[in-house]
Amino acid sequence: MNGIKRYKLNALITGASSGIGKDFAYELAKNGYSLTLVARDLGRLNEIKHDLESKYKIKVKVDSKDLSKNTETNELVNGLKSEDYGLVVLAAGYGSGGKFHSLDLDTELNMIDVNCRSVVQICHEFIQHRKDESPKGIVLFGSLVGFQGVPWTATYAATKAFIQSFAEALSGEYINKGIDIISVAPGPVKTSFGNRAGMVMGNAQSPDGIAKEVLRKLGKTVTVRPGFLSKFLGYSLITLPRNLRTFVLKQIMGQMVFGSKG
Ligand SMILES: NC(=O)c1ccc[n+]([C@@H]2O[C@H](COP(=O)([O-])OP(=O)(O)OC[C@H]3O[C@@H](n4cnc5c(N)ncnc54)[C@H](OP(=O)(O)O)[C@@H]3O)[C@@H](O)[C@H]2O)c1
Numbered sequence: 001m002n003g004i005k006r007y008k009l010n011a012l013i014t015g016a017s018s019g020i021g022k023d024f025a026y027e028l029a030k031n032g033y034s035l036t037l038v039a040r041d042l043g044r045l046n047e048i049k050h051d052l053e054s055k056y057k058i059k060v061k062v063d064s065k066d067l068s069k070n071t072e073t074n075e076l077v078n079g080l081k082s083e084d085y086g087l088v089v090l091a092a093g094y095g096s097g098g099k100f101h102s103l104d105l106d107t108e109l110n111m112i113d114v115n116c117r118s119v120v121q122i123c124h125e126f127i128q129h130r131k132d133e134s135p136k137g138i139v140l141f142g143s144l145v146g147f148q149g150v151p152w153t154a155t156y157a158a159t160k161a162f163i164q165s166f167a168e169a170l171s172g173e174y175i176n177k178g179i180d181i182i183s184v185a186p187g188p189v190k191t192s193f194g195n196r197a198g199m200v201m202g203n204a205q206s207p208d209g210i211a212k213e214v215l216r217k218l219g220k221t222v223t224v225r226p227g228f229l230s231k232f233l234g235y236s237l238i239t240l241p242r243n244l245r246t247f248v249l250k251q252i253m254g255q256m257v258f259g260s261k262g
Contacts, residue, residue, distance in 0.1 A: 013089040016038060198257060
């Protein structure tokens with residue numbers, strides 16, 4: 001079978017309470033997937049669950065987990081053993097903006113746990129204890145900032161470089177083995193991300209429709225730049241040498257974080 005229904009119709013989505021993860025929840029529900037939605041905010045997860053169950057004939061479970069806490073990530077990973085997902089979408093993540101030494105160290109370290117450590121743990125469990133030979137899909141979240149160092153968001157950009165490299169490597173290992181892995185590399189997207197990161201994004205795309213494009217490309221490419229803005233910014237930057245990309249993004253990030261070049 002081709003298309004998004006080739007996977008078992010059961011998906012885990014982290015970061016499902018808002019933004020791009022929420023868009024995945026609606027797109028997969030529309031395609032008949034039962035879902036397990038993970039984030040910290042149980043109230044928002046329950047609202048989404050009730051809305052999805054009233055609109056589509058699917059079952060939705062919610063699981064409140066703080067993925068910056070290793071004990072909670074371990075609980076989620078242990079729970080995977082008794083589940084049989086066709087797809088995992090690991091959208092939970094956050095960023096920070098500012099001069100590195102002025103940022104809260106715990107926020108930076110927790111970011112590594114959410115954006116990278118939890119992703120490695122979940123992927124390891126999902127692949128190691130694959131239940132059968134049916135096709136599986138893994139959707140990971142890199143970023144436009146993950147292709148070079150980016151001043152004023154140093155840790156965040158480094159977490160996204162990690163995910164980009166991790167996705168490319170896993171895709172290389174499991175190509176032709178029935179596990180499709182994709183890295184989503186958006187430019188600025190209008191979600192709660194900017195507020196939490198302390199970044200003002202003047203020109204940003206809507207999260208709506210990102211899931212549809214990504215799911216269409218899953219299994220066909222390793223990296224997807226969803227929407228026009230991501231493609232325009234991504235392909236313009238990629239032609240520059242790495243040090244020049246860092247210079248350009250320093251100017252852009254300076255505007256987003258300080259309202260000036262920083
Ligand atoms: N927006 C952008 O411009 C942009 C650009 C490139 C890449 N991305 C990436 O895209 C992904 C989705 O981001 P988004 O734009 O949709 O942002 P968002 O609207 O802020 O969504 C982030 C999601 O992650 C969850 N989350 C955050 N911290 C968590 C934690 N400690 N434990 C568990 N869940 C946590 C949030 O839920 P709770 O708050 O309920 O926990 C929320 O559901 C992220 O990986 C982000 O880095 C975003």
